Amino acid sequence: MNNACTNLFFLSSLACKLSECLSADELSVLAADLVALSDMINAILARQGPCGD
Secondary structure (H helix, E strand, O other): OOHHHHHHHHHHHHHHHHHHHOOHHHHHHHHHHHHHHHHHHHHHHHHHOOOOO
């Protein structure tokens, strides 16, 4: 199994476990926070440029 499939399996398992212990409202807030985190990381990477400045 390649690394991408392993990552997808892990993320799927994590999502299922989180859905077992968090309410729908808590999951919604967590999902929004993770999207915001992803956007922030992407913005940092984009500003670093190809030379890692």
